[in-house]
Amino acid sequence: MMKYLKKYYHLIMATWLLVIIVVMSFMSSWHNLNFAEKKITNRANKFDKQAYYQLVHFLGGECQCSEYVVEYLVRRRPTPNTFEKVVIYEDRKNFKSKLEASGYRVELQTYEDLEKEDSPSGIPLLVIANPSGGVLYEGGYSNKLINPFTEFQDLVKLEEVKKIKREIASMPAYGCAVSEKYKKWIDPLSLKYGEVR
DSSP: OHHHHHHHHHHHHHHHHHHHHHHHHHHHHTTOSOGGGSOOOOOTTTSOOOSSEEEEEEEETTOHHHHHHHHHHHHHOOOTTEEEEEEEESOTTOHHHHHHHTTOEEEEEOGGGGGSTTSOSEESEEEEEOTTSOEEEEEOSSSSOOOTTOOOOHHHHHHHHHHHOSOOOOOOOOSEEOSHHHHHHHOTTOSSSOSOO
16 A cells, blocks of 8 residues: 555655646746847838937846846936837836836737737847838847846947948847737746736
């Protein structure tokens, strides 16, 4: 009898360990998708002709990565001689007031707006366009996951674009999924994103 109980005990422990490994792999994959893979460069309505180069930051109001970007942007303030705008999806942490107080143009969007063809799949996402509205960079702010110690490369990428005046290679855009398709794909159990709308 004890022999069978030990077998069941080992079977239960092995199953429990397998469940923990599967759940942890879901959790670690949440921020390891590159959302810059979907090119959203044909947005005439977002990248109008301007007198200056354009920096557009796509952020999410419930995303920790976006919160780090907001803290960084508030510290550095808008770049002179550049049209800089922040687009925030579902501003649940009141990023808008902090950014506007620092001098940024802010546009609020809802999750319904993400159903449009030209919307990002994930955030944070940085887009740099030339004065004619042509997108020359679309990607992340760093080669790594964004955290409080990230060395943001947005201004480095802006200078690179200005220098060579053509599209440059993007860094991966790791962060939070905002499109329903990505949410269902990377979080089928609704552990991070709650009930998918």
